[in-house]
Amino acid sequence: MPAEVRLRPMTAADLPAVAAIEAAGHPTPRATQAFADDLALDHARLWVAARGAEILGFIDYWVVAGEVELIDVAVAPAARRQGLGRRLVEHLRADVPEATAVHLEVRAGNAPAIALYRGLGFVEVGRRRRYYADGEDALLLSWSSASDGGPSAS
Ligand SMILES: CC(C)(COP(=O)(O)OP(=O)(O)OC[C@H]1O[C@@H](n2cnc3c(N)ncnc32)[C@H](O)[C@@H]1OP(=O)(O)O)[C@@H](O)C(=O)NCCC(=O)NCCS
Numbered sequence: 001m002p003a004e005v006r007l008r009p010m011t012a013a014d015l016p017a018v019a020a021i022e023a024a025g026h027p028t029p030r031a032t033q034a035f036a037d038d039l040a041l042d043h044a045r046l047w048v049a050a051r052g053a054e055i056l057g058f059i060d061y062w063v064v065a066g067e068v069e070l071i072d073v074a075v076a077p078a079a080r081r082q083g084l085g086r087r088l089v090e091h092l093r094a095d096v097p098e099a100t101a102v103h104l105e106v107r108a109g110n111a112p113a114i115a116l117y118r119g120l121g122f123v124e125v126g127r128r129r130r131y132y133a134d135g136e137d138a139l140l141l142s143w144s145s146a147s148d149g150g151p152s153a154s
Pocket residue numbers: 024025026072073074075076079080081082083084085086087104105106107110111112113115116117119
């Protein structure tokens with residue numbers, strides 16, 4: 001029977017697998033060092049979804065002044081559409097139940113991610129024109145406890 005997928009804190013040993021998932025998920029992936037830098041930050045929290053030794057996805061978010069900035073979330077291509085992306089974002093909200101808001105930026109053309117976030121109660125609050133190096137716009141999405149009744153509502 002295949003082992004269960006568990007969420008656990010990311011460690012430096014996970015960085016090669018995390019970087020591979022990042023590279024498969026983004027046209028302009030973050031450098032491995034960016035994850036290493038976040039691991040050293042007090043206000044950053046990084047988790048992986050792992051089945052045994054295999055890393056299937058990750059999430060990286062910052063908790064600042066009662067609000068959360070979702071820096072990055074990605075799932076390995078072969079593990080997508082199985083609920084892992086949703087589980088990782090729901091984990092964020094359960095991990096920081098006191099958060100009054102969660103903010104993120106997403107490429108305007110990233111339909112899978114936008115559908116994931118909308119399904120979890122995020123709404124569009126702005127757009128940054130030509131935000132990414134290749135000229136694509138960023139959408140600013142936010143989830144607010146005031147409009148969603150809290151993390152347990154999802
Ligand atoms: C976005 C991403 C994390 C979603 O992960 P996932 O594990 O496939 O998502 P889930 O299986 O939890 O899907 C949750 C919901 O998201 C939406 N969704 C996910 N993938 C989708 C797709 N390809 N097309 C349309 N909707 C999609 C659906 O609403 C889905 O709910 P449903 O399965 O009940 O229809 C994944 O596609 C990914 O890693 N993409 C590359 C990295 C990325 O873009 N990250 C976001 C950075 S802002």
